[in-house]
Amino acid sequence: MSPPTVALRDATMEEAMSIGSLVFHRHVLRPLDASRPPRLNLASYRSGPVTLGTLHYSSGVQLQSTAVPTAYQTNIVLQGSLRTGRLGGEDLIATPRRAVQYGLHPHGFEGFDTPTRLLGVKIDRVALERRLEVLLGRDLNGAHIEFSLGFVLDTAPARDWFTLVQLLAGRLWSERGLTDDSLVLANLQDALLTGLLVASPHSFRDELAQPVGAAAPRAVQRAVAHVDASAEAARISVPELAVVAGVSVRALQVGFRQSLDTTPLAFLHERRLTHARRDLERSDPDAVSVAEVADRWGFAHHGRFSSEYRRRFGESPSATLRRG
Structure with a gap:
C-alpha cells in the first residue's frame, strides 16, 4: 500500500524508482540521454481507494512498468505531451486533451525531454469493480474492466470527471479546502469512481448505457x-x-x-x-x-x-x- 502522503524534490533515479513504486507501481527508469540523468519532483496523497500524484522529470526518461493487478491507472498530462502505451500493444501521444488508461496492464511512457507535468490517478481494483457491480446490479464473476487506452477529455462527462479529479488533487497544492472535511472527501471519492465508469470508454460501457427498470x-x-x-x-x-x-x-x-x-x-x-x-x-x-x-x-x-x-x-x- 502506498504511503498516505509523499513529497519528493530533485530525487535521483534510484530514489524515483523506489518511492514511485510505492506510490503507483513497480517500474524501471532509463534516461533518454545518459549524460543527463533525470531528477524527479513528486507530490502524492492516498485517501481511501484513490491515490493522486503529480510528477515531473527534469530531463528525458523512459519508464516501463510491471503488471498492476491491484489497481486501475489513468494518467493525465497537465503540460506538454507524452508517448505512452501498453507494453506489446498500441501506443499514443497523451496530451492535456487526451488522457491514457492503462487498466491492469504493464505499460510505459517516454518523454519529459520537453517541459511536461503528469497527474496520475490510481484506483483500487476491488473498489472500482465493486462500484461497477453496484451500478450494473450484478456480479462481474471474476471479469476485469478493460479500458480503452485513450480517454478523450473534451466530452461533457469527461470534463466533469476531470473537475472531480482537480478538486481532489487540490490537496496536493493547497493547505485548506473542502476536501479537509471527511464527508466531502468521501463523497468526492465516490463520485470519482462512478464518474470514471460513466465517462470513460471501457468493456462495460454499453451495458451501463442500457435503460433499466425501476426498483420495486x-x-x-x-x-x-x-x-x-x-x-x-x-x-x-x-x-x-x-x-x-x-x-x-x-x-x-x-x-x-x-x-x-x-x-x-x-x-x-x-x-x-x-x-x-x-x-x-x-x-x-x-x-x-x-x-x-x-x-x-x-x-x-x-x-x-x-x-x-x-x-x-x-x-x-x-x-x-x-x-x-
Missing part, C-alpha cells in the same frame, strides 16, 4: 428505512443504499423518482437537514454551536447550510438552537 416500491422502502434507522446517516452514500435495497444504483434512482418523486441523493440531503434540525432542537446553545451540528451532518459549507435550512424550515438554524 418495497426496495425503495428498504432504502428509506435504512437511512431512518442509521446513526450514521450523514455518511450513507447512494451506492450503499442500492446495496441495502438489493438493486442497481440506476434502478434505485428510477424507483425513487416513481415512488417518492425525488432522487436518492436529494432524499439523503433532506434527511440530513431533518437530523440537523432535530439535534439543534435538543441541544444546549451554551454547549453546542450551529457549526458543530452542521459538520456532524456533513454540511461543510456553513453559509450554504444556513440558507438551505432557512428555506426548508422557515427560520435560521441559530433560532432553532436558541429555542431548544
